[in-house]
Amino acid sequence: MASTAARGATSGLILTRSPLLRIVTLLVFYFTQGFPIGLFVYAIPAWMAANGADTTQVAAVVGMASLPWSLKLVNGFIIDRYTFLPMGRRRVWIIGAQSLLVLALLAGALIAPLPLDVAVLSALAFCANVAVTFQDVGIDSLAVDIMPEDERAKAGGIMGGAQLLGMSASMAGGGWLLELSGITGCLAVGAVIPAAVMLFGVMLREREGERRLPWTAGRAHPHNLAVQVEAWWPLLKASFKAMVVPLSLCLIPILLVRSLHAGAFESFHPVMFQERAGWSATDYSSFSSIQSLISGVFAMIVGGPLVARIGAQRALIFALAGGAAVILAMALLPHLWSETWFLMTTQVTLDLFAMVYFVCGITLSMRMCDLKVAATQFTVFMALGNFGRPLGASLAAATAGAGHPVLMYLLLAGLWGAMVVLMLLVRFPHENRTQHVVAQDLPQGEGPPPRVN
Known part of the structure; x- marks a missing residue:
């Protein structure tokens, strides 16, 4: 009986044994991350507005959906400190976290709030996105823990693309279901795929010998015992030491600049597209949705494999130089801002360069993480990348908002160009060295387990 249980704990879906299983796991969990974003930031606010909600009421729901993402830094410390x-x-x-997401969606389906039930919708938006932010940090740190170097670029493409695809699916499907069957049908159907992904997660193991559930057979793997930090002070100290390494400090401005243009464009382009090119609000939102879909597919099919083939450092230099050229063209050719072909071409081209930038940023961030504090350190890196968005919005307000849009584009092009110079001067590692350090400390060392006849 004990022998059967032991064999069961070393067989089945074990992530460290299967490259395909690792990629599929990232794909399905990141896909479901897009669900609460698409529903509570786009589909449900549009449904509320169509049924009489004013800007303040819609903003309350969107704000509560966005709040957990601003607090995500705390999640990394908690996940690194406490686990089973x-x-x-x-x-x-x-x-x-995936279970909490499913419960939040099912609770919303049972409560069936009306479009003007702002408090209930805000609470549902907050709970669903809290769940997803914990899932996000958990799956990110899992990728750092188990992904070998030759899979990390592909992982970055999956991370960026699958979430965008999940957002697109939930935006389109959520809007359709809200019209067809109301919020009950929308949230009930929206819970089905996250529930299936949760069950998939139950069937997995990170490493051989571990339990699927708390009450099943299995034990802690020696690798995890070697890297787990069991007290707050060592965790905080290790996190600080990992972040002040010179190469980590060099990575910070690269991550900050990554989303500057997104915040600036989101603030200025809706106005510019309508005033200069005569687009309607519907035209702009439809184009943005299609653009997100294109970017997501590109990241998964082209971005990840491209970075894996030519290397993260070279790919990032290429993306930065290309993106800087596109932004500079927008600054130097303001007479073409009224031309739809120019706006669409520059937007799509820059977005593709930005997706390569994103994939490279994830790859480099993974390499810089200390496995003992991977959840905390990787979350800090990703938070820095997201922090560029509000900075970009402030830049747009100070330049384009003051009547100087060309200056905005010139500053953005200059910052992307400065990052090219930084990447030419700094050499980031080609792999995560702490993985090898930990592995060599284990009795077995690195590589697959020895076969016992």
Whole structure:
């Protein structure tokens, strides 16, 4: 009986044994991350507005949906500090967060709030996105833990693309279901795929010998026992030491600049497209949705493999130089801002360069993470990338908002160009060295387990 249980704990869906399983896991969990964003930031606010909600009421729901993402930094410390090692370092958090997402959507379906029930909709938006932010940090840190170097660029493409595809699916499907069957049908159907992904997560193991569930057979893997930090002070100290390494400090401005243009364009382009090119609000939102879909597919099919083939450092230099050229063209050719072909071409081209930038940023961030504090450190890196968005919005307000849009484009092009110079001067590592350090400390060392006849 004990022998059967032991064999069961070393067989089945084990992430460290299968490259395909690792990629599929990232794909499905990142796809479901897009669901609450698409529903509570886009589809449900549009449904509220169409049924009489004013800007303040819609903004309350969108704000509560966005708030957990601003607080995501705390999640990394919690996930690094507390876990249940017999189920792996990250999986208990991933399954728990996915379960909370499903429960939040089902609770919304049962409550069936009306379009003007702002408090209820805000609470649902907050809970669903809290769940997804914990799932996001858990799956990110799992990728850092188990992804070998040759898979990390592909992983970055999956991360960027799958979430965008999930957002597109939930925006389109959510809007259609809200019209067809109301919010009950929308949220009930919206819970089905996250529930299926949750069950998929239950079937997995991070490493051999671990438990699928707390009450099943299995034990903590020696690798996880070697890297787990069991007290707050060592965790905080290790996190600080990991972030002040010179190469980590060099990575910070690269991550900050990544989303500057997004914040600036989101603030200025809706106005510019309508005033200069005569687009309607519907035209702009439809184009943005299609653009997100194109970017998501590009990241998964082209971006990840491209970065893996030519290397993250070279790919990032290429993306930065190309993006700087596109932004500079927008600054130097303001007489073409009224031409739809020019606006669409520059937007789509820059977005593709930005997706390569995103994939490279994830790859470099993974390499710089200390495995002991991977959830915390990787979350800090990603938070820095997201922080560029509000900075970009402030830049747009100070330049384009004051009547100087050309200056906005020139500053953005200059910052992207400065990052090219930085990337030419700094050499980032080609792999995560702490993985090898930890592996060599284990009795077995690196590589697959020895076969026992």
